[in-house]
Amino acid sequence: MPSRSSARLAALTVAAVCGAASTVVLTSPAHADSVRVHDIQGTTRISPLAGQKVTDVPGIVTGLRGYGSSKGFWLQDPTPDDDPATSEGVFVFTSSAPKVAVGDSVTVTGTVSEYVPGGAATGNQSVTEITKPTVTTLSTGNAVPAPVRINARSVPSRYTPAGDTAAAGSVNGLTLRPRRYALDYYESLEGMNVQVSDARVITGTDPYTELWVTVKPHEHRTARGGTLYGSYTSQNTGRLQIQSLGATADFPQANVGDTLKGSTTGPMDYNQFGGYTLVASELGTLKSGGLQRETTRKQSSRELAVATYNVENLDPSDATFDQHAAAIVHNLSSPDIVSLEEIQDDNGATDDGTVDAGKTVNKLIDAIVAAGGPTYEWRSINPVNDQDGGEPGGNIRQVFLFNPERVSFTDRAGGDSTTAVGVTKVHGKAQLTASPGRVAPGDTAWANSRKPLAGEFVFRGRTVFVIANHLNSKGGDQGLTAQYQPPTRSSEVQRHAQAALVNAFVKDILSAQKNANVIALGDMNDFDFSDTAKILEGDGALWSAIKSLPKSERYTYDYQGNQQVLDQILVSPAIRRGGDFAYDSVHINSEFHDQISDHDPQVLRFRP
Structure with a gap:
């Protein structure tokens, strides 16, 4: 049941919350x-x-x-x-x-x-x-006041007024203008009996028995039935969270694109995790939209396929290894290189000093083989215990998987958890001082956060530099429905510093070799339109390849009814100028109630 003091982690999102009610x-x-x-x-x-x-x-x-x-x-x-x-x-x-x-x-x-x-x-x-x-x-036995019908006509297209600068940006003291602003409209209904009809699901049912619908079916609709979050100034005003008022056993297990047919009715509430919520005493009937998980095509013999996949705190005790393996083999078509994020150590959240992750990774590799995939090899660097953030004791890190029948890894000694990898120029070509190595692990930008993992690969005689990232999360940011408008995104400060370090490292490679094939990929924890993305790209050192997709397909994550980009693959000019690349955001998780991760993997295919 949702409760006043629900304890849970906010994924990522747009805003995590802290403190007691x-x-x-x-x-x-x-x-x-x-x-x-x-x-x-x-x-x-x-x-x-x-x-x-x-x-x-x-x-x-x-x-x-x-x-x-x-x-x-x-x-x-x-x-x-x-x-x-x-x-x-x-x-x-x-x-x-x-x-x-x-x-x-x-x-x-x-x-x-x-x-x-x-x-x-x-x-x-x-x-x-x-x-x-x-x-x-x-x-007793009186008629309940008729519900206010919330629909596309009743909800304004403007999201919220700007906060009062004299009140630290709070909107609390502003007179409500429910015909002008969506958040004012929802606030004017606080506590009242409200209703939505034939509402399309835009975030599937989560483990807390809640989902999100839109009352504006044409508002920034994505190709598969969701609602795109395309900029800070282009909010989706038709989003509304749905919970159940009472027993949750029969709450619909919905995916994006499904519909709650008929009426969904109940009081308008405001809660910690999502803001304005219709707490339903009457739920519409779920009608399936028939959404299916996507499968990307197989790379050709001359194409190198590189993927990023956040496997959400994977440790040996999890029951999802076979599902992750099937996703990598079948939905991702066995990429040549896979950057995995959120691989935990061998005993997961047990905080006893364990940092090795060999059991975790090898269990996944064995499951991949059992699913009909290649026998991947892997490279990673153990973090210093409890220094890289994430779940306490879990010691999450990035890991490279690679198919040795298609690509080789250049091992160069010297990389460890605290030594910064550098770039040298040898015979006119860029070369890492250690492979694998970690990018600036001692910099304060990485305090309590995952350090990037850099490695050299060779495909058909050509070197490809890959930098696996998992930048600082959005934890601590204010929510979109906060009293402070625009909400403060406090987590950006650290993420911007991290992005600058990654960009500087890429520039070091390109300074040594202008035409180097460089890929920076992973869970960047920020949007393709964000300042984080702009800092990563810099003045052309990198380019986020998800921007090659139509806008309605640019999302890797679904949070509170907003489909958004968190996972990215950025490429150097040599890859982009070549033009012979294909990008795919493979939607297998974010839109589904039975997801095995909250992130969709990304795949880039190109000819080095």
Whole structure:
């Protein structure tokens, strides 16, 4: 069940959250008589009565939440005012299972509070609540107020106003303009009974029994039924999270492109993981869109196929080895070189000093062989224990797999976890001082983060330099629905410094050999339009090859209804100018509820 204090990791995304949930009392306690729900909600995100006691607030119970740590019920006034900015619904926090029923006409006496899901440090908006309630039931079996229908016409095309600079960029004090801004519109419905109809799924069901739909079926639609996140200034306003109000056993196991046919109805909530959420007391019927996992073509004898694949904290105890192996062999057509991200050490999250990952990698290689693939060889460098971030004790790192029947690895001694790999010029050609080696591992940019792994490969007599990356995550960034607009992307600072180091290393190679074949690839944890990508590309040292795809196909990850690029393969001018390359974002995970990783692998085929 979703709960007030759900503990989980935010993937990556757009924003991870931190801190404990908190209630913010904004004014000194006072007494306010004869108020209604719309008086409590007011015309801004913060109640004008926050901190005050209210007496005998009337309304109809529209929904109950008897699970998790946010137990209570939603109360809605059946006699609304004529101001579209004031919500007619509010959550009554009872702290224990509520003793009312849907359809009860009640009055509530209590204190108005502003509850911030996840705590104030997250930057999240707050939920207006009545706390410490005394509830009086007047009658039962009343009709619930008709739901507000949310659709393409009702949701504005503009996402949010800019925050008040005098309030550190917060939108909390701004008067809601629900006909102008989508987030203002959703806020004006906070706590009210709402409904969506025939809504297309744009993020499949996750392990927390929630999915995302769009009420704007034509808004930035991708080729396979999702919604593309194409820029910071081009938000997808039709996105809405769906949870179940009550038992989740029958919650639909949906993929992108499926549809919740009919009506999905329930109170409008705001939570820590995703913001505005329809908590459904009535769920539409799932209609499959028939989405299938993709398969990329096999490389020709003269093409080198290079792939990147984040296998999501893989360790020997996982049950996904056969599935990952099948994906590499069948969906990726056995690339010649595979950069794996998030390979954990041999005992996973057990934090006992183990750093070797031989058991993990060899178990995957054996599974690949069993699936009919090649007997890959591998190269990597163990990290210093607990110094590369990720799950504590897991010691995640990048690993090169390569098919020795197609490509050879140039081993050159000297690479270890703390020694920086360099570039020399030998007989007019660039050469790494160590292969494999790590790029600037001592630089503070890599503090508590994965260091890039560099290696030299030879294909048909030509050297190809490959740099495997897993840049700093987006953990700590504010969410798209934060009270601060635009939200702060604090994680960028470290990622930009990392991107600059990778770019500088590529330039070192190109300075030694202008026409060198260089590939920097991996989980860059940032978008193709981001400043991180621009820094990686620099002044032409690299180019993100995913930009060769049509825009509707440029995504590797699906987060909160936004399909986006996190994984990239960047190439040097010699590869790009050659023009004889093909790029494929192979959608096998991000769109599916039964994903084995949250990332889609990427494949580049070219002729060195």
